[in-house]
Amino acid sequence: MLGINESIGIVEKELSAAKEQLDRAIGSENSMQEALNKAQIALDKAQKVVEAQQMNVDKAQSDVDAQQKIVNQLRVDKEQVSQKISLGSKGFFEAYGYTNALKVLEENSVEIGKYTEVGAENDATSLENFKKAIAMVKTGNALRTTDDNFKGLNPLKVSAEMFAISQVQVNQMVKTEYGHTRLYNVSENIAVGYDDPYVGWYTEEKAVYDYLQKKGWDINDIRDSQGNYIDVDKANEIVKACNLPDIPWVQTGHYTNILKSRYVGTGTAWIEGYTSNGHHKHAGQVFSSQCSLDSLLTIDEFESQFNTYYDSLMNADGAYEDANVILNQLKGELYKQNALLTQKTNDQKVTEQNKVNAENKLNSAKNEVGRLESVVRKKQKNLDDLCSEESTSNIVNEIQNLKALKSNKESLDLFIARQEVENAKKEMAEENVNVNNKEGLVKNAQMELDKKNEILEESNKGKEIAYNNLKISEAVFKEKGKVLADTKKVVFEKQSNVTSKERELDCASELLDGISKDLSECEKDGDIKKVEMNNINENYEASLSVQNRLNNTSDSIYHLNTRIQNLNNMISEMCDSITVNDLSIQKINAKIEELESLKLEIEDAKTEFDSFTANHPIQSNKIRSGIVESLYEKIDVMKEAYRNYEEALKAFEDADMLNSENVKSLELSSKNYTLARMDLENANNNLKVYLENVEDDVEIKEKKSVNTATETALGLYSLSCILGLAGLALAGKKMKRKE
Numbered sequence: 001m002l003g004i005n006e007s008i009g010i011v012e013k014e015l016s017a018a019k020e021q022l023d024r025a026i027g028s029e030n031s032m033q034e035a036l037n038k039a040q041i042a043l044d045k046a047q048k049v050v051e052a053q054q055m056n057v058d059k060a061q062s063d064v065d066a067q068q069k070i071v072n073q074l075r076v077d078k079e080q081v082s083q084k085i086s087l088g089s090k091g092f093f094e095a096y097g098y099t100n101a102l103k104v105l106e107e108n109s110v111e112i113g114k115y116t117e118v119g120a121e122n123d124a125t126s127l128e129n130f131k132k133a134i135a136m137v138k139t140g141n142a143l144r145t146t147d148d149n150f151k152g153l154n155p156l157k158v159s160a161e162m163f164a165i166s167q168v169q170v171n172q173m174v175k176t177e178y179g180h181t182r183l184y185n186v187s188e189n190i191a192v193g194y195d196d197p198y199v200g201w202y203t204e205e206k207a208v209y210d211y212l213q214k215k216g217w218d219i220n221d222i223r224d225s226q227g228n229y230i231d232v233d234k235a236n237e238i239v240k241a242c243n244l245p246d247i248p249w250v251q252t253g254h255y256t257n258i259l260k261s262r263y264v265g266t267g268t269a270w271i272e273g274y275t276s277n278g279h280h281k282h283a284g285q286v287f288s289s290q291c292s293l294d295s296l297l298t299i300d301e302f303e304s305q306f307n308t309y310y311d312s313l314m315n316a317d318g319a320y321e322d323a324n325v326i327l328n329q330l331k332g333e334l335y336k337q338n339a340l341l342t343q344k345t346n347d348q349k350v351t352e353q354n355k356v357n358a359e360n361k362l363n364s365a366k367n368e369v370g371r372l373e374s375v376v377r378k379k380q381k382n383l384d385d386l387c388s389e390e391s392t393s394n395i396v397n398e399i400q401n402l403k404a405l406k407s408n409k410e411s412l413d414l415f416i417a418r419q420e421v422e423n424a425k426k427e428m429a430e431e432n433v434n435v436n437n438k439e440g441l442v443k444n445a446q447m448e449l450d451k452k453n454e455i456l457e458e459s460n461k462g463k464e465i466a467y468n469n470l471k472i473s474e475a476v477f478k479e480k481g482k483v484l485a486d487t488k489k490v491v492f493e494k495q496s497n498v499t500s501k502e503r504e505l506d507c508a509s510e511l512l513d514g515i516s517k518d519l520s521e522c523e524k525d526g527d528i529k530k531v532e533m534n535n536i537n538e539n540y541e542a543s544l545s546v547q548n549r550l551n552n553t554s555d556s557i558y559h560l561n562t563r564i565q566n567l568n569n570m571i572s573e574m575c576d577s578i579t580v581n582d583l584s585i586q587k588i589n590a591k592i593e594e595l596e597s598l599k600l601e602i603e604d605a606k607t608e609f610d611s612f613t614a615n616h617p618i619q620s621n622k623i624r625s626g627i628v629e630s631l632y633e634k635i636d637v638m639k640e641a642y643r644n645y646e647e648a649l650k651a652f653e654d655a656d657m658l659n660s661e662n663v664k665s666l667e668l669s670s671k672n673y674t675l676a677r678m679d680l681e682n683a684n685n686n687l688k689v690y691l692e693n694v695e696d697d698v699e700i701k702e703k704k705s706v707n708t709a710t711e712t713a714l715g716l717y718s719l720s721c722i723l724g725l726a727g728l729a730l731a732g733k734k735m736k737r738k739e
Contacts, residue, residue, distance in 0.1 A: 008386045015379040022372040029365035036362050039355040046348040053341045060334040067327045074320040081316040088119030089130045089167065092309050098160035100295075108168035108183070115172040122174075124167035124269040124284075127310060133163065133268040134306055136197070137299045140258055140266070140285065143202050149209065150259040157296035162186075162267025162286055170284040174275035186286040187263070189254045197283035198258075205255035207242040212252070219252050257287055265291030 077084075084091045093101040105125065108114040117123045124133070141155035165184045172181045173190065180188055191197040212219055222231045222238075229235045235250045244250065257263075265288050274280040297305075312319065 008383065011379065011383045011386055015376065015383055018372060018376045018379045022369065022376050025365060025369040025372050029362065029369050032358060032362035032365045036355065036358040039351065039358040043348070043351045043355050046344070046351040050341070050344050050348050053337065053344045057334070057337045057341050060330065060337045064327065064330045064334050067323065067330050071320070071323045071327050074316065074323050077312065078316040078320050081313050085127060085313055086119045088123065088125035088127055089163070090118045090125060092127075092130070092306060093160055093164070095309055096160070096305055098164075101160035101164035104161060104164035104168060104184075108171070114168075115175045116168045117171075122271060122273045122275060124170045124271050124282075127313070129270045129272060130163070130167075131306070131310060132272070133166070133270040134299070134303050136268040136270065136283065136285065137266060138303075139196070139198055140202075140268075141299060143198060144258055147206075147259055149206075149213075150261070153259060153261055155299070156263060156266040156287070157291075158267055158299055158302050159265055159291060159295045159297065160302075161295070162265050162288065162291065163269070164267070166267040166269035166284045166286045169286070170269040170271060170282055173284070174271055174277055174279070174282050176277065178277055178279060184286075186288050187257055187260075188287070189257050189283075189285045191254075191283045192279040193281050194283065195281065197285075200249075201254035201285075202258060204242070204244065204249060205252045208238055208244075208250055209252045209255055211238055211241055223251060258285075260287070262289045263287040264289055265296050 087094070090102065090105055092098075093105070105116060105118060108116040110117045116125060118125050120126060121128075123129070137156070137158055144150075144153050145155050147153070165186060166188075169181045169183050169188065170190070172183065173179065178190075178192060180190065182188075189197075189201050191200050194200050208219075217234065222234050223229050229247055229250070232247070235247045238244070238250045239247055242249075267286050269282075269284040271282040272280065275282065
């Protein structure tokens with residue numbers, strides 16, 4: 001029974017050990033499950049991070065695409081900017097869909113024989129003139145809302161249509177004669193020669209209005225509706241009191257137009273340079289009380305639209321370059337976001353691998369748990385078998401059988417042992433003989449053993465050293481393994497960096513391509529700028545040439561005037577000579593008619609004589625002698641008359657020749673006179689164009705009191721105006737205003 005208990009104890013110990021291993025395996029499985037859960041959480045987080053970063057990349061790509069479209073459009077705008085500038089206010093009206101304003105321009109364009117040349121430099125529709133006109137409205141509104149005679153007025157609003165109306169009316173005025181054109185049903189103020197038209201419209205006329213209020217007078221008692229001054233004494237008093245240039249400045253209509261409360265909409269126009277009507281600095285403002293309120297804007301709103309359009313054209317180069325800078329910045333941000341996406345994608349791959357590893361370890365742990373559960377079940381079965389009754393009975397029978405066998409074997413073994421003892425004694429006797437011999441051998445063996453022990457001790461020392469070296473090698477191996485792992489990690493990071501750098505290189509290549517394209521465009525722009533600079537240099541040289549020609553304009557005008565005067569004198573003399581010749585010719589023609597009549601009488605007499613002699617041959621001799629004498633007398637008279645005829649004919653031919661020469665001379669003189677007049681007109685036109693181009697320079701130079709060629713040209717221009725040869729009515733600045 002003791003053996004059974006021992007067997008049961010052994011089996012129980014094995015079962016307990018197996019259970020302990022199973023518990024440890026289950027704990028390991030739980031740990032692996034927890035690690036897998038953490039790996040899954042980390043993977044989910046990494047996936048969300050990658051998705052968020054992908055959104056960042058998509059946004060950066062969208063920003064780059066949108067900015068690229070802007071850059072492309074600005075490139076097109078930059079190429080079309082000159083064309084758009086040439087459209088003037090028409091281009092602005094088209095950009096904002098102001099169809100009524102476009103219709104006004106179309107109804108008055110030069111293409112249909114009217115006076116508006118859209119976008120021309122000296123046309124109210126040019127952008128620079130339009131810009132000045134918009135600023136005029138702000139000045140007028142400031143005066144309107146702060147006036148002390150008409151208080152509480154609202155600022156006037158504007159519309160594109162009102163601006164267009166003012167533009168076309170001023171355009172027609174400058175190309176015909178100064179005055180109101182009345183193309184549209186609006187009220188209008190116009191002026192010429194003022195840098196600021198409100199000085200005439202408002203400041204000067206407000207002084208007149210205030211003086212009238214002070215005196216208790218009415219403007220209608222001084223100036224009628226036709227502009228005639230019916231009370232000159234009061235008008236002169238106002239001129240003196242208000243320090244006005246002359247009586248025509250005594251009026252208030254422009255001032256009251258600006259301040260009428262029923263007006264709701266306005267529009268203005270401006271033309272800077274000299275025009276064919278002889279004036280410059282033309283200004284116009286129209287007013288209406290019938291504007292649609294829906295179509296009206298405040299001047300700030302309208303000016304904001306215009307400035308946006310104007311700046312987009314004038315700053316096209318800068319806007320294109322700024323947009324390119326922004327595009328490059330966005331491309332850099334896209335590259336940065338792509339690099340982050342690559343990094344986070346790599347982190348996600350590492351997390352995915354960690355999950356796979358955790359799943360593999362969990363599966364291994366589960367397999368180990370299954371194996372250990374099988375072992376525990378087997379051990380438990382063995383223990384259960386040992387503890388069962390049938391097993392115990394079998395074991396008792398087995399023990400009894402073993403005891404019987406043992407007893408029999410002990411008897412047999414005792415007999416055999418006794419024989420063996422006898423044999424051993426014999427052998428011991430024999431062996432005792434050999435003991436002494438063996439002792440020598442033992443001593444020798446002992447000595448040999450001692451040597452072996454020394455060698456063994458040395459070997460053990462070497463073993464300890466080798467063991468220590470092994471430990472050190474293991475430590476070094478572990479360190480190398482750690483270094484190898486770090487190296488692998490660094491290599492992986494380097495590979496990631498290489499991938500990132502390759503992508504950076506691709507982005508940089510794209511940037512370089514874009515920069516190359518921009519550089520090509522810049523080179524093209526540089527070539528264009530060179531051409532423009534050459535054109536500017538040519539224009540400058542042409543201006544110098546014009547200036548040199550203007551320096552000689554005075555002599556040219558003087559010689560032309562002299563030639564014209566001489567030609568006029570020659571024409572007068574030729575006309576007198578022609579008159580004399582005509583009288584001589586008339587006398588000669590009368591003399592010829594007398595001679596022709598005398599010739600006819602002689603021929604008739606001769607005919608009668610021949611007929612008489614033929615019919616009266618006897619009496620013919622007597623008659624003949626009388627007739628002959630008479631004929632001789634008549635012949636003498638005829639000879640004298642013939643000589644007079646020849647002299648008259650010669651005089652006629654001479655007079656006719658002289659008359660032909662005079663006619664040719666007159667035609668030549670007329671031709672020279674026409675050419676001289678054309679040269680004079682060309683000189684004046686060139687002078688006028690040059691004065692318009694250099695007007696600002698002239699004003700600066702006049703302030704500095706520098707006697708330049710331009711001032712000389714201005715002097716010549718004034719001289720030509722005095723002589724009446726340039727066809728201009730004014731010299732210097734002439735200011736007018738008309739309500």
